[in-house]
Amino acid sequence: MSEKKVVDTIIEAGWVIPVNGDKEVLQNHALVINGGTIIAIIPNEQVLNQYQPTNHQQLPNHALIPGFINTHCHAAMSFFRGKADDLPLMTWLNEHIWPAESQWVSAEFVHDGTQLAIAEMLRCGTTTFSDMYFFPEVAARVALDAKIRSQISFPIMDFPTPWAKDPDEYIHKGLEVFDQFRHQSMTRIMFGPHAPYTVSDEPLKRIATLSEQLDAAVQMHIHETPTEVDEGLAKTGKRPLQRLHDLGLLSPRLQCVHMTQITEADIQLLLQTGAHVVHCPESNLKLASGFSPVDQLLKAGVNVSLGTDGAASNNDLDMLGEMRTAALLAKAVAEDAAALSAHEALAMATINGAKTLGIDDITGSLEVNKAADVTAINLDELENLPMYHPVSQIVYTASSRQVTHVWVDGNLVLNNRELTTLDIDYLKANTLRWKEHIITGK
Ligand SMILES: CSC[C@H]1O[C@@H](n2cnc3c(O)ncnc32)[C@H](O)[C@@H]1O
Numbered sequence: 001m002s003e004k005k006v007v008d009t010i011i012e013a014g015w016v017i018p019v020n021g022d023k024e025v026l027q028n029h030a031l032v033i034n035g036g037t038i039i040a041i042i043p044n045e046q047v048l049n050q051y052q053p054t055n056h057q058q059l060p061n062h063a064l065i066p067g068f069i070n071t072h073c074h075a076a077m078s079f080f081r082g083k084a085d086d087l088p089l090m091t092w093l094n095e096h097i098w099p100a101e102s103q104w105v106s107a108e109f110v111h112d113g114t115q116l117a118i119a120e121m122l123r124c125g126t127t128t129f130s131d132m133y134f135f136p137e138v139a140a141r142v143a144l145d146a147k148i149r150s151q152i153s154f155p156i157m158d159f160p161t162p163w164a165k166d167p168d169e170y171i172h173k174g175l176e177v178f179d180q181f182r183h184q185s186m187t188r189i190m191f192g193p194h195a196p197y198t199v200s201d202e203p204l205k206r207i208a209t210l211s212e213q214l215d216a217a218v219q220m221h222i223h224e225t226p227t228e229v230d231e232g233l234a235k236t237g238k239r240p241l242q243r244l245h246d247l248g249l250l251s252p253r254l255q256c257v258h259m260t261q262i263t264e265a266d267i268q269l270l271l272q273t274g275a276h277v278v279h280c281p282e283s284n285l286k287l288a289s290g291f292s293p294v295d296q297l298l299k300a301g302v303n304v305s306l307g308t309d310g311a312a313s314n315n316d317l318d319m320l321g322e323m324r325t326a327a328l329l330a331k332a333v334a335e336d337a338a339a340l341s342a343h344e345a346l347a348m349a350t351i352n353g354a355k356t357l358g359i360d361d362i363t364g365s366l367e368v369n370k371a372a373d374v375t376a377i378n379l380d381e382l383e384n385l386p387m388y389h390p391v392s393q394i395v396y397t398a399s400s401r402q403v404t405h406v407w408v409d410g411n412l413v414l415n416n417r418e419l420t421t422l423d424i425d426y427l428k429a430n431t432l433r434w435k436e437h438i439i440t441g442k
């Protein structure tokens with residue numbers, strides 16, 4: 001009889017949903033994890049005949065899915081959650097958020113706010129997040145310490161903020177951060193020009209050149225509202241997406257966040273260049289920015305992934321909720337109940353996110369040789385019963401409180417809803433301390 005192979009972790013589950021392109025759902029299967037990588041996916045009844053685990057989880061009422069990939073947020077903005085509600089984008093930014101950021105944002109604010117955001121994201125089953133905020137070197141370090149995978153875009157704007165004074169300084173500091181984290185496999189640093197209306201042509205041309213030279217991605221808010229497109233047209237004679245294309249920015253490295261305003265010509269530009277769309281339905285709804293025609297984009301062949309945006313415009317970082325909103329909204333926008341099926345919504349929150357971030361060779365699906373970025377969802381709650389199909393339950397009925405375990409790169413970061421890398425009591429007390437500062441102005 002052959003020896004059993006000793007492995008780090010075995011997770012036996014009721015269902016394994018690989019999200020590998022063919023809508024497969026494996027019943028009573030186990031993931032075998034060693035050195036942070038999935039090395040086998042086999043029936044529960046066979047797994048212990050072949051492998052001897054150091055850690056063994058039995059989750060017979062749970063589904064295992066790839067960890068969610070939140071492809072757009074502003075993590076530290078969690079400290080502004082609920083501070084400025086029920087406002088349209090430009091009023092929200094100009095009169096509330098940008099003044100608050102110039103008063104409060106610092107390395108310490110970003111450190112503490114990012115910790116709060118990561119704690120929330122891990123508790124909602126997110127294993128990778130893409131951030132766009134000030135002091136990116138601090139956010140990147142916090143993410144590494146919390147053992148979550150991250151893509152951190154350094155901001156670039158024409159005007160001064162607490163992090164930098166002008167585009168040259170933003171780019172210079174950002175490139176230093178890029179170098180600092182170059183060898184960290186769990187972190188990718190990228191360019192984050194804020195939006196077409198806040199970054200002028202010269203820095204955008206430099207970003208296009210540098211991103212190609214460094215093979216670094218670029219994330220940008222684009223076509224978020226009709227006003228942005230109308231004003232862009234009036235100022236430059238071009239739609240913003242066309243202007244960015246003419247400046248050399250459209251490529252598979254570009255992640256276009258929001259895209260609520262889309263013409264057939266825009267779709268052709270996205271398809272020809274391989275640029276990705278990041279859909280943030282709840283932020284778009286809350287700021288009344290518009291509706292992205294995601295079903296149309298997906299059917300045309302554009303890669304669309306999902307993001308929450310910051311907690312100041314959502315007001316949470318919950319990818320399960322975002323996925324449900326995306327699925328429901330897509331049906332209404334397409335006037336077609338078959339638009340964005342449950343499987344497609346789950347793909348948008350996982351493998352499509354990995355494609356957007358250029359890490360689909362590493363994560364985004366549960367497959368042998370990919371990283372063990374895994375979320376376990378308990379499907380045995382009264383609210384989920386009866387269950388005819390686990391993917392339907394996950395997308396249309398599950399809540400983030402049913403996320404019980406999360407592994408990132410094989411590390412158990414949420415164990416029976418307990419965070420293993422962050423202290424929730426400390427985070428709550430610290431968040432109250434920041435709220436006191438922010439409301440008293442001291
Ligand atoms: C360049 S750092 C990020 C910058 O973006 C602001 N922001 C947050 N949400 C949005 C949004 O939906 N559209 C445009 N800008 C947004 C954030 O407050 C920071 O200033």
Ligand SMILES: [Zn+2]
Binds near residue numbers: 072073074221257310
């Ligand atoms: Zn945003």
